[in-house]
Structure formats: C-alpha cells, structure tokens
Amino acid sequence: MTASTTAPxxxxxxxxxxxxxxxxxxxxxxxxxxxxxxxxxxxGITAPxxxxxxxxRPRADRTTARPDDEFGPSLSVRADLPxxxxxGRRLVTCxxxxxxxxxxxxxxxxxxxxxxxxxxxxxxxxxxxxEGSAPLVIGPVHVCEPVxxxxxxxxVARRAGRAHAVAARLEGIDGRWRCTALQVG
Numbered sequence: 492m493t494a495s496t497t498a499p500x501x502x503x504x505x506x507x508x509x510x511x512x513x514x515x516x517x518x519x520x521x522x523x524x525x526x527x528x529x530x531x532x533x534x535g536i537t538a539p540x541x542x543x544x545x546x547x548r549p550r551a552d553r554t555t556a557r558p559d560d561e562f563g564p565s566l567s568v569r570a571d572l573p574x575x576x577x578x579g580r581r582l583v584t585c586x587x588x589x590x591x592x593x594x595x596x597x598x599x600x601x602x603x604x605x606x607x608x609x610x611x612x613x614x615x616x617x618x619x620x621x622e623g624s625a626p627l628v629i630g631p632v633h634v635c636e637p638v639x640x641x642x643x644x645x646x647v648a649r650r651a652g653r654a655h656a657v658a659a660r661l662e663g664i665d666g667r668w669r670c671t672a673l674q675v676g
Contacts, residue, residue, distance in 0.1 A: 567663035568640050575642035575661055576632045578602075578668040583646050583657050584629055586611065586673060590620045591627070603670045610673075617655070617675055625651040642668065 582602050588594040589611065600608050620627075630647040637643065640663035648655045656676040661668040 564664045566640055567666050569636065569663065571666050572640070572663045572668060575634050575636070575644065575668060579632045579634065579642070579644035579646065579659060579661060580629060582659060582661075582668075582670055582673075583632075583644075583648070584627075587620055587627055587629075587648060587657070587675070590616045590675070592616075592621065602668075603673070607670050607673050619650060619653060619655060620675070623651055 582599075585594060585599050585602065589596040589599050596612055599611060603611070628649040630649065633645045635643045635645075642661040644659050644661065646657045648657050656674075658672075658674045658676075659670050660672040662671050663669075
C-alpha cells in the first residue's frame with residue numbers, strides 16, 4: 492500500500508496532483524490614503540486630493556466611441572479652465588442675489604455641485620442677505636490655487652455699511668469651474 496500524497500481534507504482525481512488554493516490579488520484602490528497619517532483622518536473630514544490627477548478625456552469620434560467611454564465627469568487641469576477670479580465673482584454674486592430673493596435659485600445650479608445646490612435650497616438664508624433693500628457690493632476676489640485644478644476664493648460682501656465674508660472652493664470638472672463648498676458668513 493502506498494501513502495496518500497494529498498493533504499487531509501483535499502481530494503485528488505485518480506492519479507492527478509492534489510488541489511491547492513491560490514489567492515490572486517486584484518488591483519483595488521487602498522482603503523485609506525497611505526500618504527496621510529491615520530491620526531489626521533477623522534470621520535467627516537475628507538482626505539486632500541492627490542497631487543497628480545488625470546486630465547480631461549480626449550474627445551473621440553461618436554461613431555467609434557464605446558458607450559462607457561463618456562461615463563462620469565472628468566477632472567480638468569488648470570490650463571483647460573477659465574479665470575477662477577471671474578468665475579468666483581459671478582458665483583458669489585449669483586448666490587447672494589439668490590439668497591436675497593432677487594434671482595431664482597435655479598440659476599446657481601450650473602455653477603455648483605449637487606450637494607452645494609441642495610444646501611442653498613434647503614438651508615436658512617442669512618438675515619443680512621434676505622432683509623433690507625441696500626445694494627450688495629462685492630469686493631475684490633482673492634484666489635488661492637492649492638492644487639492643479641482647484642481654486643479657493645474669498646470675497647468680502649458689503650451691505651448697509653456692514654462687511655460679511657464669503658468663501659468658496661472651486662474644482663475644475665469637465666473644462667469648467669464648479670463650486671463644491673460655499674460658506675457665507
């Protein structure tokens with residue numbers, strides 16, 4: 492009698508090698524960003540964007556393009572985007588006029604992300620913005636670009652002799668700036 496060459500609990504076909512389990516790793520994104528120490532990542536705080544981001548997708552001929560080629564928004568690099576100062580001024584002016592009731596809130600939708608637009612529609616309106624009839628004066632727009640394709644703007648809005656701070660984060664998506672965070676003080 493010969494000894495069995497298979498491990499306990501495994502079976503082999505007649506005369507074949509024993510079966511064994513091989514784990515094949517699939518390429519998946521990491522669950523956590525290894526570049527950020529774990530102590531800096533807290534619930535509710537998102538990790539900063541990576542330094543290198545893919546640019547816009549090249550436009551292919553519609554007859555040869557596959558249906559999944561155009562799926563989802565693509566991030567844009569700074570060279571493909573307009574001036575963030577002008578876009579920021581237009582965004583702040585439209586948002587404050589919409590909060591004051593002088594403009595339909597739907598006019599802000601193309602310039603904002605869905606989350607910011609929902610917050611503008613459902614959120615409370617600042618009393619200084621909603622009350623009174625004094626004109627709204629927007630000061631100079633200050634722009635900071637921490638990462639390629641991202642601009643953070645700050646503006647001082649004046650009304651009836653009082654100053655109020657407004658800050659926004661603009662991200663380049665599909666060749667145009669889109670507001671992903673807005674804070675009205």
